[in-house]
Amino acid sequence: MEKVKNSLLWTEEGYNIFAKEGLDGIQIERLARIVQLNKSGFYYYFGDLDGYCVELIRMHEKKVNTFLESITLLKKLDPDYLLLLIEYAPTVMFQVQLTRHKEIHSFYQASERVDHLLNIAVRPLWNEFLGIHGSPDLAMRYFHTVRDMFYTRISFQNLNYQFLHDFATEAKSLVVEIAKRRPPEPANSLRAVK
Numbered sequence: 001m002e003k004v005k006n007s008l009l010w011t012e013e014g015y016n017i018f019a020k021e022g023l024d025g026i027q028i029e030r031l032a033r034i035v036q037l038n039k040s041g042f043y044y045y046f047g048d049l050d051g052y053c054v055e056l057i058r059m060h061e062k063k064v065n066t067f068l069e070s071i072t073l074l075k076k077l078d079p080d081y082l083l084l085l086i087e088y089a090p091t092v093m094f095q096v097q098l099t100r101h102k103e104i105h106s107f108y109q110a111s112e113r114v115d116h117l118l119n120i121a122v123r124p125l126w127n128e129f130l131g132i133h134g135s136p137d138l139a140m141r142y143f144h145t146v147r148d149m150f151y152t153r154i155s156f157q158n159l160n161y162q163f164l165h166d167f168a169t170e171a172k173s174l175v176v177e178i179a180k181r182r183p184p185e186p187a188n189s190l191r192a193v194k
Helices: 002-021 027-035 041-046 049-071 078-087 089-100 105-130 138-154 159-180 189-193
Strands: none
Touching: 002 027, 002 041, 002 049, 002 089, 027 041, 041 049, 041 159, 049 089, 049 105, 078 089, 078 105, 078 159, 089 105, 089 138, 105 138, 105 159, 138 159
């Protein structure tokens, strides 16, 4: 029981540090001071930093599953989903950090798995928010672009409703603007020949 408790202390603290600072924040001596455990315990539980990162990713995937379950209960992207992002700020920011460190293969794989599941869960909310009902695949391609832009702009400091609302509104306004400027459909080419 003590082993599980201590192991969880290491991973919970590391999870939060990684969410805030990325991989640079994960320093074994620093973690040992924070959790007030001997750093030899770190090696006992995780073997090395790679083993520790595997445990952090496992924890992340469990937290993401809870987050995804919550998405199924939502009615609208704004405000429901945006408020959920705030509620799950450490999980969101951990995913952002995984994405920012895609040069590490295990981080890349975890990031891609989570993004795939997120795409499926958010799709109905996103399509409804944009009002693009006839082209759901196009809407999701746009979502990928917006999500990637979100990953570059978001931080713990601006993960608040106003920022998220403005960001979502900007994304939607581009779609509306493009739709307004779309040239009329060309006449049927067979009719033009006659």
